[in-house]
Amino acid sequence: MSDPRLAGFLRAARARLTPEQAGISDAGRRRVEGLRREEIAMLAGVSVDYYTRLEQGRSTSASPVVLDALADALQLDEVERTHLHTIARPTPARRRRPYRPQPLHPATRSLLDTFDDVLRPAFVLGRRLDVVGQNETAALLITDFDARPVDERNQVRFVFLDPHARELYADWSQVAADTAAMLRVDAGRHPDDPALGRLVGELSIHSPEFRRLWARNRVHQRTHGTKRYRHPLVGDLTITYQALVVAADPDQVLMVYDTAPDSPSAHALRLLVDRAHDHRAVARGGGRAGRRLGRPR
Known part of the structure; x- marks a missing residue:
C-alpha cells in the first residue's frame, strides 16, 4: 500500500483546482469540490482506474x-x-x-552573533521547524527561544500555541498558514520522525486553526519575502528576510532579517535593542552592560 500522504495530497490538490482554471467546460451541477477524478486522469493522460487507485492509496507504481x-x-x-x-x-x-536536540555548528553560532553587529535578527530552523539557534536581536524581536525548555523551542508551537505570537505578527493568519505548510514539507521528507508525529498530534489537539490548516495539505518553502511585526514595546516594523541552507546540515535553514536603512522599522529595531541594554544596565547598578549591538547604518 502506498503512503497515505500521497492520497491526501492528491485529493486536496484536486479539490483546489476549478474547471475554469483547468480549461474544462463546466456544464451542469457538480457534486464534488474542484475537479472530478476522471477529469484529472484525462488531463494527466492516465486511466481513471489508475488515478483512483493512487488517490485511494492502493498503488505504489507511480513513475516520475x-x-x-x-x-x-x-x-x-x-x-x-x-x-x-x-x-x-x-x-x-x-x-x-x-528525541535529541539538533547540534548547531560553532561556525554557524559565530555567524549568528556577527549579525548582531549590524542589527540583523537571525535564527536557525532545523527539523520540525525547531529553533536550534538565534542571536540576541532575534530574541528581542520575536521571543527568547533559548529561555524555553529544549522541547519547546519550536516555531510552529510558538505560532499556534503562544498568545504572544497572535499579537506580534500583524498578518498572523498568513504566517500560520505558511508555517503549517512548511511543516508539511518536513513531514514529507521525514515520514518516520516520531517527534514530528507527536508535534502534529499536540497541535491538532490544542489548536483548531492548526488542525484546519493541516487538513488543507498545502506545502510551502520559505526563501525570501516580507513580514510585518506589531511589537508591544516599539510598535510596527516591516522586515525583509532571506532563507539560506546551512552547509554543515542540509536540514537547517538560516533565516536573516533586515530593515530598510534609516526607515521607521530600522529605528524601531535600534530602539528595541537600546531599551534592552538600558534595562540591563539599571538591573546591574548603572553603566552600559556588555557590548552594544549594531553599528550606525
Missing part, C-alpha cells in the same frame, strides 16, 4: 513521468511538485530514535 504528468494536470508549483515526488517514493522503515 506519471508524477510529472499529475503535477502538470493539478497545476502544482515547484515546491508542490517536489513534495509530490517525495511522498510518492516509498521509503524503508527506519529504527525510531529518541
Whole structure:
C-alpha cells in the first residue's frame, strides 16, 4: 500500500483546482469540490482506474513521468511538485530514535552573533521547524527561544500555541498558514520522525486553526519575502528576510532579517535593542552592560 500522504495530497490538490482554471467546460451541477477524478486522469493522460487507485492509496507504481504528468494536470508549483515526488517514493522503515536536540555548528553560532553587529535578527530552523539557534536581536524581536525548555523551542508551537505570537505578527493568519505548510514539507521528507508525529498530534489537539490548516495539505518553502511585526514595546516594523541552507546540515535553514536603512522599522529595531541594554544596565547598578549591538547604518 502506498503512503497515505500521497492520497491526501492528491485529493486536496484536486479539490483546489476549478474547471475554469483547468480549461474544462463546466456544464451542469457538480457534486464534488474542484475537479472530478476522471477529469484529472484525462488531463494527466492516465486511466481513471489508475488515478483512483493512487488517490485511494492502493498503488505504489507511480513513475516520475506519471508524477510529472499529475503535477502538470493539478497545476502544482515547484515546491508542490517536489513534495509530490517525495511522498510518492516509498521509503524503508527506519529504527525510531529518541528525541535529541539538533547540534548547531560553532561556525554557524559565530555567524549568528556577527549579525548582531549590524542589527540583523537571525535564527536557525532545523527539523520540525525547531529553533536550534538565534542571536540576541532575534530574541528581542520575536521571543527568547533559548529561555524555553529544549522541547519547546519550536516555531510552529510558538505560532499556534503562544498568545504572544497572535499579537506580534500583524498578518498572523498568513504566517500560520505558511508555517503549517512548511511543516508539511518536513513531514514529507521525514515520514518516520516520531517527534514530528507527536508535534502534529499536540497541535491538532490544542489548536483548531492548526488542525484546519493541516487538513488543507498545502506545502510551502520559505526563501525570501516580507513580514510585518506589531511589537508591544516599539510598535510596527516591516522586515525583509532571506532563507539560506546551512552547509554543515542540509536540514537547517538560516533565516536573516533586515530593515530598510534609516526607515521607521530600522529605528524601531535600534530602539528595541537600546531599551534592552538600558534595562540591563539599571538591573546591574548603572553603566552600559556588555557590548552594544549594531553599528550606525
